Amino acid sequence: MNTTHKKVERTLWLSFAVLLIATLALQMIALLFEYDARENYFAIGAKLPIFSALCAVLCGLCGIAAAFLTKGREQVIAPVDAPICNPVCCGLSAMGFLCATALILIADRSAFSLPTAIFLLLGFVYSILMLVRSVLSRSFSALPWLGMITVIATIVMNAYYYFDSTVEMNAPVKVCMQISLLFFMLSLVSELRYLFDAAQPRMYLALHACLLASIALALPTLLFVVLTGRLARLDYLAGGLLLLFLLPSAVLRILCMLFGAKTEPIQACEEPAAQNDLTDSDAETEPTDDTIDIDKEEY
Numbered sequence: 001m002n003t004t005h006k007k008v009e010r011t012l013w014l015s016f017a018v019l020l021i022a023t024l025a026l027q028m029i030a031l032l033f034e035y036d037a038r039e040n041y042f043a044i045g046a047k048l049p050i051f052s053a054l055c056a057v058l059c060g061l062c063g064i065a066a067a068f069l070t071k072g073r074e075q076v077i078a079p080v081d082a083p084i085c086n087p088v089c090c091g092l093s094a095m096g097f098l099c100a101t102a103l104i105l106i107a108d109r110s111a112f113s114l115p116t117a118i119f120l121l122l123g124f125v126y127s128i129l130m131l132v133r134s135v136l137s138r139s140f141s142a143l144p145w146l147g148m149i150t151v152i153a154t155i156v157m158n159a160y161y162y163f164d165s166t167v168e169m170n171a172p173v174k175v176c177m178q179i180s181l182l183f184f185m186l187s188l189v190s191e192l193r194y195l196f197d198a199a200q201p202r203m204y205l206a207l208h209a210c211l212l213a214s215i216a217l218a219l220p221t222l223l224f225v226v227l228t229g230r231l232a233r234l235d236y237l238a239g240g241l242l243l244l245f246l247l248p249s250a251v252l253r254i255l256c257m258l259f260g261a262k263t264e265p266i267q268a269c270e271e272p273a274a275q276n277d278l279t280d281s282d283a284e285t286e287p288t289d290d291t292i293d294i295d296k297e298e299y
Contacts, residue, residue, distance in 0.1 A: 005069065012066035013258070016209060019059035023216040026052035031220060037230040040171040049172070056217040063209020068202050076201065076260045080194045085256035086134040089249040094127035096245030100157075103238035112160040113235070119153035126150045144195040147188065154185040161239065173225050176218035177239050183211040184246060205257045212250045219243045 030048035035041075042049045080086055101120040104113055126146045132138060140146075158181045161167075167174050190204040222240035225231040 005071075009066060009069045012062050012069065016059055016062040016066055019055050019062060020212060020216050023052055023055040023059055023213065024220060026055060027217055027220045028224070031224045035224070035230075037225075037228075040168055040173065040225070040231065042172060052217060056213045059216070060210040060213040063213060064206045067206035067209055070202065070205065070258070076257060078194050078199065079204070079253050079256050079260075080130065080191060081134065082256050082260055083134070085252050085260070087131055089252050090127045090131035090134065092245045092249040094124050094131065096242040097121070097124035097127060097153075099245070100238040100242040103234045103241070104160075107234040107238070109166075109233075109235055110160070110164065112156070112163065116153075116156050116160045119149065119156045122146065123150040123153045144192055147192045147195060151185055151188050151192070154181050154188065157181055157239070158185075160235070164235075167231070167236075173221050173231060173236065176214070176221050177236070177243075180211070180214040180218040180243055181239070183207065183214045187211050187250070201257065205254065208250050208253050208257075211246070212254070215243050215247050215250065219247060 026048055030042060030046065030052055034043045034046035034048055036043050079089075097120050101117045101124060104117045104120065107113065126143070126149070129140055129143055129146065133140060133143065158178050161174055161177055161181075164174070187204070187207045190200065190207050193199050193204070219240065222236060222243065226233065226237045226240055
């Protein structure tokens with residue numbers, strides 16, 4: 001039964017990886033041959049965008065199923081404490097937040113620009129403090145609350161794109177960006193649970209799998225339309241660069257959860273238990289005062 005469970009788990013993770021690559025490939029091919037630059041939409045009747053979106057959905061579902069079937073993740077070192085993974089991921093996130101902050105400020109296209117840049121800058125500060133916490137083993141009491149502000153940063157950035165009237169509401173570049181930011185927000189909330197000592201490892205793993213699937217769909221679209229000049233906007237390039245840095249970070253987080261070292265079980269109660277066993281055995285062999293008295297009476 002245990003062998004069957006492991007086979008199913010490995011098959012799901014393998015399917016997740018294959019579908020992730022398929023999503024990236026199909027979306028890139030669809031952008032090259034079936035994207036209408038004048039309308040910011042895919043061509044009418046295009047099939048590849050549908051297949052890439054379907055692969056992304058299936059990829060997320062496989063990741064969720066694999067995450068909840070994966071056993072023993074509760075004993076793995078917390079990803080926010082992993083000695084190599086966490087500093088690298090925090091450094092990548094910090095670079096993404098900083099690039100996004102600078103580009104949003106330079107673009108300055110709406111009233112949301114300054115508030116969005118401020119919250120993104122706080123996200124950069126949070127990532128740096130998480131990096132310092134991991135490297136120097138220092139704890140900051142305000143860190144979880146600063147992390148909550150970072151969650152708000154993703155909401156504000158999502159609102160920035162939502163209320164941008166210069167790009168169609170249901171344009172693929174906007175929809176894909178908003179979905180990725182939504183899953184980024186949820187993965188941040190799941191990360192904060194570790195700081196509040198209320199971790200849910202399987203949920204953390206599942207949300208990062210969904211984040212990866214959404215980035216695989218959004219990142220090619222964003223970079224393609226911006227770098228080819230079809231939507232030459234620095235504020236959209238800001239979202240693309242943020243997702244570009246989040247992609248390897250999410251991969252590392254998943255690998256850390258799957259192959260990370262396990263924490264050593266606490267063995268503080270073993271000696272008292274051994275002593276109790278000794279006393280129990282002594283109690284069985286040594287006569288008590290009551291038994292001596294009974295023996296005397298019978299005698």
